[in-house]
Amino acid sequence: MSSNNPYNPTLVALDTPDLKQALKLAKNLASKVGGMKLGMEFFNANGPQAVRQITALGMPVFIDLKLSDIPNTVAAGITSLLPLEPFMLNIHILGGRAMMEAAVDAVNQAENLGYNRPLLIGVTIVTSMQDSDMQELGLVRNASDQVVHLAKLAQDCGLDGVVCSSHEIAAIKQVCGDEFKTIVPGIRPKGVSAHDQKRVMTPSEAIAQGADYLVIGRAITQASNPEAMADDIWRSVRHADL
Numbered sequence: 001m002s003s004n005n006p007y008n009p010t011l012v013a014l015d016t017p018d019l020k021q022a023l024k025l026a027k028n029l030a031s032k033v034g035g036m037k038l039g040m041e042f043f044n045a046n047g048p049q050a051v052r053q054i055t056a057l058g059m060p061v062f063i064d065l066k067l068s069d070i071p072n073t074v075a076a077g078i079t080s081l082l083p084l085e086p087f088m089l090n091i092h093i094l095g096g097r098a099m100m101e102a103a104v105d106a107v108n109q110a111e112n113l114g115y116n117r118p119l120l121i122g123v124t125i126v127t128s129m130q131d132s133d134m135q136e137l138g139l140v141r142n143a144s145d146q147v148v149h150l151a152k153l154a155q156d157c158g159l160d161g162v163v164c165s166s167h168e169i170a171a172i173k174q175v176c177g178d179e180f181k182t183i184v185p186g187i188r189p190k191g192v193s194a195h196d197q198k199r200v201m202t203p204s205e206a207i208a209q210g211a212d213y214l215v216i217g218r219a220i221t222q223a224s225n226p227e228a229m230a231d232d233i234w235r236s237v238r239h240a241d242l
Contacts, residue, residue: 007034008032008033008034008234008237009034009207009211009212009213009214009237010033010034010035010203010213010214010216010220010230010233010234010237011033011034011035011036011037011062011183011213011214011215011216012025012026012029012033012035012036012037012216012217012220012221012230013037013039013064013185013215013216013217013218013221014026014036014037014038014039014042014054014217014221015037015039015041015042015217015221016041016042016221017041017042017044017045017046019042019045019046019050019053022042022046022050022054023053023054023057025221025226026054026057026059027057028226028227029220029226029227029230030057030058030059032227032230032231032234033220033230033234034060034213035059035060035061035062035087036054036059036060036061036062037061037062037064037215037217038051038054038061038062038063038064039064039065040064040065040066043063043065048083048084051063051084051086052084055084055085060087060088061084061085061086061087061088062086062087062088062089062090062183062213062215063081063084063086063088063089063090063118064089064090064215065077065081065089065090066090066091066092066123067089067090067091067092067095067103068091068092068094068095068099069095069099070099071098071099071101071102071103072102074091074095074099074102074103074106075102075103075105075106076106078091078103078106078107078120079106079109079113082107082110082113082115082118083115085115085116085118086118087116087118087119088118088119088120088121088183088213089107089118089119089120089121090120090121090122090123090163090183091103091120091121091122091123091159092122092123093122093123093124093150093153093154093159093162094150097153097156097157100122100153100154100157100158100159101157101158103120103159104120104157104158104159107120119160119161119181120158120159120160121159121160121161121162121163121181121183122150122151122154122159122161122162122163123162123163124146124147124150124151124154124162124163124164124168125143125146125147125150125164125165126163130143131143143165144167144168144171147162147164147165147168147171147172148168148171148172148175150162151164151168151172151175151176151180152175152176155176155180160180160181161180161181161182161183161212162180162181162182162183163183163184163185163215164182164183164184165184165185165186165201166184166186166187166201166205166206166209166211167201168182169182169184169206169209169210169211170209170210173210178210181212181213182210182211182212182213183211183212183213183215184201184206184211184212184213184214184215185215185216185217186201187201187202187203187206187214187215187216187219188201188202188219189202189203189219189229189232189233189236190202202236203216203233203236203237204236204237207237214233214237216233219233220233
């Protein structure tokens with residue numbers, strides 16, 4: 001991950017359209033976290049050039065656009081992101097097998113195009129959803145069972161891992177193996193509000209479950225002292241990993 005803390009699993013979500021604020025946070029947190037997650041709010045407001053400004057700081061970047069469309073369009077979208085050199089990007093598993101296989105083919109062309117191959121991660125069920133939401137959508141499985149089912153499908157299609165809640169980590173690792181990556185949002189340190197997340201866990205709890213990367217946004221970026229919060233999280237994570 002970062003040159004300062006190569007094993008730090010924390011990815012800070014810079015979910016803001018304010019480029020100046022995002023750059024300030026990235027600079028201040030660069031030595032305290034493993035990388036930055038740039039989502040739709042940041043990307044739509046600031047574009048690819050702003051991503052380059054973040055990567056220019058030496059930070060690994062997870063481009064979180066949750067691509068979902070017909071296979072050719074998703075593959076082309078991934079190819080257009082490769083020059084930004086993300087270390088990770090994601091797609092929606094519910095886009096189906098053909099779409100996922102086209103996405104895998106696209107990332108596998110990265111080195112032929114002169115870029116590092118990013119990890120390709122599948123979005124399962126977003127952590128703001130719970131069982132009642134699944135029922136409303138007509139999905140017969142509960143949220144946890146659906147996530148595990150989608151993770152296995154993603155692995156079968158050649159993806160490197162999935163975005164899941166902390167509550168599904170152990171089950172996914174059991175079915176897909178330890179090498180299959182789990183990227184976990186909905187992480188809240190003790191005493192921090194869950195906001196709109198439903199399936200949450202503390203950083204140390206998630207690491208103990210086997211999480212590979214922790215996506216943490218407001219708990220750090222809206223803290224009175226973001227750097228101190230990031231340090232606290234890193235200490236708790238290292239302790240959990242012992």
